[in-house]
Amino acid sequence: MKRMKLDWTGDSEQRLNELNMLDKFRLKAYESSTIYKENMKRYHDQRIEKRAFAVCDVVLLFNSRLCLFSSKLKSKWTGPFLITKVFPHGAVELENKEVKKGPQ
Structure with missing residues (x-):
């Protein structure tokens, strides 16, 4: 240098x-x-949008993981479900609501 x-x-x-x-x-x-x-x-x-759910409400559940099976006509909503418990932070507990059919 x-x-x-x-x-x-x-x-x-x-x-x-x-x-x-x-x-x-x-x-x-x-x-x-x-x-x-x-x-x-x-x-x-x-x-x-703020949504308030109450016990005994009937709701549908959105399945966001359904995109694995690409079908335009396949519904992403499952249900109906019955709300059995609402937690203070917004979570809800669901119960599968069975459709009871009478004798035919």
Whole structure:
């Protein structure tokens, strides 16, 4: 390096400045993505319909895993089910409601 007479002090300072600018850019991008996620969550939460279920309600159950069998005419809803218990956090306990047929 002495034979080539290179001055590394200026280059090293420039490299440190570039690393600092890169760190600032990364931090700004992180803050921007955090703000975006918060706004999207707020937007989504405003559009959720609150549903109140009561005991003895009859409901259908949506099966989101049915996409394994691709059929346009296959229903994704199963049921009917009878609600037997409603928990305070929104979960419900279901009982299979059997359709009782009389003698024919």
